[in-house]
Every structure is written in structure tokens, then in C-alpha cells.
Amino acid sequence: MTQLSATQRDLLCPFCAGQCVFSPAAGALVCESCGEGHAIIVDPAHDPTREFHYDPETPHTEQPVLTEDRVHQCETCGGAVVFTGPALSDRCGYCDGPVVLGGRDERFQALGLIPFRLTEAEAQTRAIDWVRRRLAAPTDLADTVSRARVAGFYVPFFTFDSHEAVDYWARYRTGSGDKARTHSVKGSMSIVFDDLLAPASPHITPMIRDGILHDFNPEDLRPYIPAYLSGFAAEQHHLSVSEGLAANEADKRLLIRNRIKTHINKSRIIDIGYKTHTSGIHYRRILLPVWILHYSYNNTAMKVVVCGMRGRTFGERPFSPFKLAGYSAAISALAIVFGWVWGAAGWF
Known part of the structure; x- marks a missing residue:
């Protein structure tokens, strides 16, 4: 029989002895076998912000x-x-x-x-x-x-x-x-x-x-x-x-x-x-x-x-070479149109 570590024993479900995992959604341990949730008990004297x-x-x-x-x-x-x-x-x-x-x-x-x-x-x-x-x-x-x-x-x-x-x-x-x-x-x-x-x-x-x-x-x-x-x-x-x-x-x-x-x-x-x-x-x-x-x-x-x-x-x-070519063509076209309008308006 495989001997369990202390950590493994602590993570066993008390109802069915299944394996519990931490659920971010529940903020608690949830058994993978029976689905029961178990609150994580925190020692109030333990200050995790201590420096x-x-x-x-x-x-x-x-x-x-x-x-x-x-x-x-x-x-x-x-x-x-x-x-x-x-x-x-x-x-x-x-x-x-x-x-x-x-x-x-x-x-x-x-x-x-x-x-x-x-x-x-x-x-x-x-x-x-x-x-x-x-x-x-x-x-x-x-x-x-x-x-x-x-x-x-x-x-x-x-x-x-x-x-x-x-x-x-x-x-x-x-x-x-x-x-x-x-x-x-x-x-x-x-x-x-x-x-x-x-x-x-x-x-x-x-x-x-x-x-x-x-x-x-x-x-x-x-x-x-x-x-x-x-x-x-x-x-x-x-x-x-x-x-x-x-x-x-x-x-x-x-x-x-x-x-x-x-x-x-x-x-x-x-x-x-x-x-x-x-x-x-x-x-x-x-x-x-x-x-x-x-x-x-x-x-x-x-x-x-x-x-x-x-x-x-x-x-x-990654980048799409076709989209990059399209954007480049669009920018070039806008530059040509702007230059044409600028010249036609006599702003040179």
C-alpha cells in the first residue's frame, strides 16, 4: 500500500476520501469524486503580509x-x-x-x-x-x-x-x-x-x-x-x-x-x-x-x-502577411489622395 504524505492526506475528501482540488470559482477545495466543497481553514494568527x-x-x-x-x-x-x-x-x-x-x-x-x-x-x-x-x-x-x-x-x-x-x-x-x-x-x-x-x-x-x-x-x-x-x-x-x-x-x-x-x-x-x-x-x-x-x-x-x-x-x-499588405496599400492610397487634394487646392 502506498504511504500518503501529510499534504496528500490533508487533501482527501472527508466524505468519500476522493482527491480535492482548489476551485478558483468557489475559493475553496472541491472533491473531484463527489463534488463536495470544503472551506480552507486559515490560522488567524498567521499574517501573510508580514515582512x-x-x-x-x-x-x-x-x-x-x-x-x-x-x-x-x-x-x-x-x-x-x-x-x-x-x-x-x-x-x-x-x-x-x-x-x-x-x-x-x-x-x-x-x-x-x-x-x-x-x-x-x-x-x-x-x-x-x-x-x-x-x-x-x-x-x-x-x-x-x-x-x-x-x-x-x-x-x-x-x-x-x-x-x-x-x-x-x-x-x-x-x-x-x-x-x-x-x-x-x-x-x-x-x-x-x-x-x-x-x-x-x-x-x-x-x-x-x-x-x-x-x-x-x-x-x-x-x-x-x-x-x-x-x-x-x-x-x-x-x-x-x-x-x-x-x-x-x-x-x-x-x-x-x-x-x-x-x-x-x-x-x-x-x-x-x-x-x-x-x-x-x-x-x-x-x-x-x-x-x-x-x-x-x-x-x-x-x-x-x-x-x-x-x-x-x-x-x-503572428501577423498575417496579406492583412499587412492590405493595410500598407490602404495607407499608401490615402497618402496619394491626400497629396492630390493638397495639390489641387493649391496649398503648395
Whole structure:
């Protein structure tokens, strides 16, 4: 007789011993055998919004733990996912490549997550609506996407807080021609980042990140409970906090430069430099839900990403060469007509 893990036992239906999965529509566990729903019990003392202090100048005591979960490793992109409940798949949610069973998972513990709110059917509807609105899309694209393989899984993110004391210098131009001038400016400013969302995996592409960034609300966080993951896959946290901060450095630099531009309040800025002192770093480890639809068009693999929280959609799509040629011809015809009218009216 196969011995069940503690997580598997918790996901058995108390009425019929069938397997329960999390239903985004019900916001609860639903038995796949008898259809009974079961509320997820949350410890009120567990605060999923709790943040932890991080000081890069002192040793960090957080250590990864070895769990009973077995990871499935993608042979194409290298992504490692854990399946909870009956979610087992032989395909990778990130790239649709084949996955093979690996060893036990050693990971940092996520303390919070936002459960799926959109069902698979709703995600597919959002994706089809998205491709139908694409300019110059092939006529059969929506039908192709309707047959896409849909993968729902949780992806790892950090949230970071920090205080930045910034000293900057910049140059900007005014005037034109002989009156063109270059000016220098310098100054200081304070920037507070609160809940800056940062991917905690190199497999989270900009398309996945952008689909999630605008829908994140820390008030939606729930405690990390395996019941929320039942029926889904998840990539867990494997980056240390210092690695997460380093991976987010490029995004942070861009945000600081944009804040400096706003602070200078000048147009035609041509150069910006700065140095910053960072303090008050706090972080969370969380999991966020995403649907990814994998499809192929003319033997080219593509995907559409739908945020599992509120449905914001991004994706890859092909273009119809015939529609592009038609649009080009129409624009050229309009330009010719406009030029003819302009000339006939004697406006030259």
C-alpha cells in the first residue's frame, strides 16, 4: 500500500476520501469524486503580509529547507516545478517542454500567496479575446488559441521595501541651432520603495512579470497553505535574498532614473548619473498565480499569459502577411489622395 504524505492526506475528501482540488470559482477545495466543497481553514494568527528585515552588512540566517516534495525538471528550459494534488503533468508550464521527475526539493519557504481567482475557462476566454483584438492577426488565430494547452501554476516573487538616499547629477539641453545650450544640474532626493515586486526565478519572463505587476495587491495575500496549490503546479523559492536583490537591480535602476527625471523636471535630459545609499530593506517571499496558454502557429511555438488574479493578458502572436499588405496599400492610397487634394487646392 502506498504511504500518503501529510499534504496528500490533508487533501482527501472527508466524505468519500476522493482527491480535492482548489476551485478558483468557489475559493475553496472541491472533491473531484463527489463534488463536495470544503472551506480552507486559515490560522488567524498567521499574517501573510508580514515582512522580514534584511541587512546586507550582517550574516543572513535564513536557510533553505529540504521538503518531502519531488521536483519535476524541465529538459528544455531547466525550470523546476512541484505538483500538488492531482496536477501532475509531463509538460513544463513555462515553455511546454518535457519534464522528468527529479529529487526532493530544497527551497526557501514562501509564507504567503494570492490564490487563483480566474478559472481555466475564464483564462482561455481572456486569451481568445486578446488575440481577436490584435491588428493584422491571422483569421484563424483565435481558433488556434482556443485549442492551446493551458497551464496554471504559481510563480515565485519577492516584495522589497527600501529607503534610497540619492545624490544625482545630470545634463539637459535647451534651445536649438546656434542657441542650443547644455546645462548641468545636481541634487539630492529621497525615494521610498514599498512592495516593489521582483521575480524570484530566472524563468519568469518580462511577459509573465508584466502580466502580474499591475494586478498585485498585498491585501489579497493569504497564508501559504498547500490546499491553495492543489490541482496546480508551482515553482518554489530557490534564490537567496541577496540573489533576489541582485536580479532586481536593473529594474530598480530604471525606477530611480525615472524618479530623478521627474525631480529635475526638465525636458531633453541627455545624461544622468547617481549614487544611492540603501537602508531599511524588508522582504517577503510569495507565490502568485498565472495561466499560460501554449500554442503553435506555422510550426512556431508561442504563448499567451493571463494573470490569475484579475486577468490582465499579454502574449506572442503572428501577423498575417496579406492583412499587412492590405493595410500598407490602404495607407499608401490615402497618402496619394491626400497629396492630390493638397495639390489641387493649391496649398503648395
